[in-house]
Amino acid sequence: MKTNKILTLAFSLMALLAITSCVEDDDYSVPQSQGNEENLALNLLLSQIETGALDLVSIEEVKAMYSSDDDIPFPVDTNIVVKGYVSSSDATGNFFKEFYIQDKAENPTAGLQVITSSSDIYNKFNKGREVYIKLNGLHIGETRVGNGVITIGGGTESDQYGTTVTALTNSQESSNVLRSATTETIIPLNLTFGVVSGEHIGMFVKFDNVEFADDLAGERYFDPTEDYDTQRTLQSCSGLEYSELILETSAFSTFKNELLPTLNGSISGVIVKNFSGDTTLLTLNSTEDVVFENTRCSLLNIDDFNVVYEEDFEGFGNYTNEGWTNVNVSGTNTDWFISGFNNNDYSRISAFSSNNSEADVWLVTPVIDLGTSSDNLLSFDLEVAFSNGIILSAYISTDFSGDPLVATWEPLNAEIPYGSTTGFGGLQPITTIDISQYEGNVNIGFFYEGSDPDATTRYHLDNLKVLSN
Template structure:
């Protein structure tokens, strides 16, 4: 009897030592084989998609089903969404969630998945292709109104406008990993050009640095219990663009010092807890490489030629400026002059609140600007808002529009990487666009400020616009 007990104890000891060796320092090995059962289930799903028995829906189309702030939507159709995992909780900067995007390179959309699973990187490793069978799951927000559209398992018991995590027993029938772990190529972006459409995608920003007043600081402020936002900046040719890097106090690198040089950051685009502004979230500090010198920017005084200047001070009523166009594509609301009490000046304003219109799309288009007489040109302007509420303002450029209203929709319009005021910005504050480089454009260019909203309370925000200039040399 004693001999048998000793043998059992020896076996337990050896087994426990093997287990500890495997999981020491949380360095779990990602499983290379999924198992025959999981492979078989996925093959059945793919066959059903190919035979049109199941519908494969893109992440972008899936997200379009839900409007921020609305009640969660239960998926009743037998549809599938697939994507590539781009986040990792290995360093503690994510908790019971992962993000996936629609392509390993040049993604067009990404989405958050809330799951009741810690150390999810062992199962949903970075780059893993994942299929999710959505029937019975929900699309909504974990924190209502935060703008982060999420796949969840049920409606919250404390707030019917929010969803909760997919339970472990739900995952077995809804989540299917393929054998593929793709190489994720981060999409190169500018800080000023990021928008809500980038949420849930993996991006890279070059020439970035932490401001000098953060030297000696750590990723997380020791006085914060949860998240810390640290400003990051990058040089424009003129001036700077900035954004916030958000780090959880539970991240293993929370107390690591911020780098003092310049370089590159790879991160997932998300929003702060209240959904007021965009943030970048790291997987690990290995995605921060700042071993170079900080970039240097030029001054406004280096560009003395004024190609366009408009501050709306001499206007009233609907905006009417010679050779400009105030165009309503949909709805009844136009750009109008208004007096800003706090700024003590006039500006242009547009909003769809109380319009009663199902859709509002309104353009303010500048006169044509000749870009062939100068060597470098930069656009800037300022924006403010009265609760953006899901409505959208973007700035566009066209060099093939002929200046007529009838041909606006047929012209080629490109979105410029300008910083637009966020919903969370105080209504008294004006936000500078940064200086947008137009030097790659030639010929006659038209700038358009395009507003989109509706009478829906979640999409009826108001934007203000002022101090539009194009400087050149």
């Protein structure tokens, strides 16, 4: 009898060990014998990519497969694979049954959402983890029609508003979403509030010299009167006014009851959209990415400044007679010209219907004398219409003599918005630009990099002012 008890105990221990060996541990460590890949499935996938049996496509290519005009998710029926690096983390509960990937660990250019049936996915798809997604049999679309967040899902469902993607099943996640042993350090993409657009969705980004709005002192990340999410305003001093961005926090986040910091500093998170898709937001992975240790910023006072140059293009003759330089350096016929609407004139450019594969155009102000002032500001208004990319940038030169190609141009921190993709959004003031580091004679240059039909964004420039104190 004693021998039988010992044997029974031994078999029980063996069974327990067998069961335990089938359970993945929390860190999902990759067995050393499998090298850099997580499992045989990924080894096979990588070899198929190498032999051409599978095609590796970019995140940008995946996003282009879905047309929001049709509002119908794209069913993938070809042997393609997309690779990305996880930019989000649900470790604090601020994301739920989803994760985002971006195309590069540093300086990303595109991001995607992936929706799953699993929670606590940070244990497996931790931030920075390199993942490969086999897309055959999956769908690319939106989780809410028209929200502009391109998503990889497992199926589709339809209602009176249209057709959307549904979450990957556990089986699809296991067979189609494969991670490697590589976990990269995700370097946040430095941005300013004014340039944030839908193009940044899914990317891990960083903003410097920002703070929470003045009226939020004593408030917490989450408002207990809300049901699901709380939106708090972040602000950045930009000369004469604040630029703003919304931070959204989930009711299920572990840090929801923490007090908002009252100082100024840097904040990093993932660009997302709100539930309805009409607002682009920042969402935190963790409050460890909020480093506010500096004194709050102060706005400048317009009453302390004098206007040293301004142009509203009303009664404007032509660029040459007014001392402006308008030159297409690529040799094609796209140029700036004076246009107007509703009794308001402005300077306008677009490469649309120009048949120009290259339209690089400079518009340069006359010489502006800043004198020896220690405080100088530049402001102007822009209307951005029918946008297919940000293709306008602003520069300053201290040695411009008529030819923009031989001048020395230094980029200005002009927050050019992405703008409307379908029509007009009206003239909007661009955040005031500090040019106090310059003195004496300067020229402001606007450089348009157009190409028909791929880069044809239309710009209306108006109300340019240079202020000096």
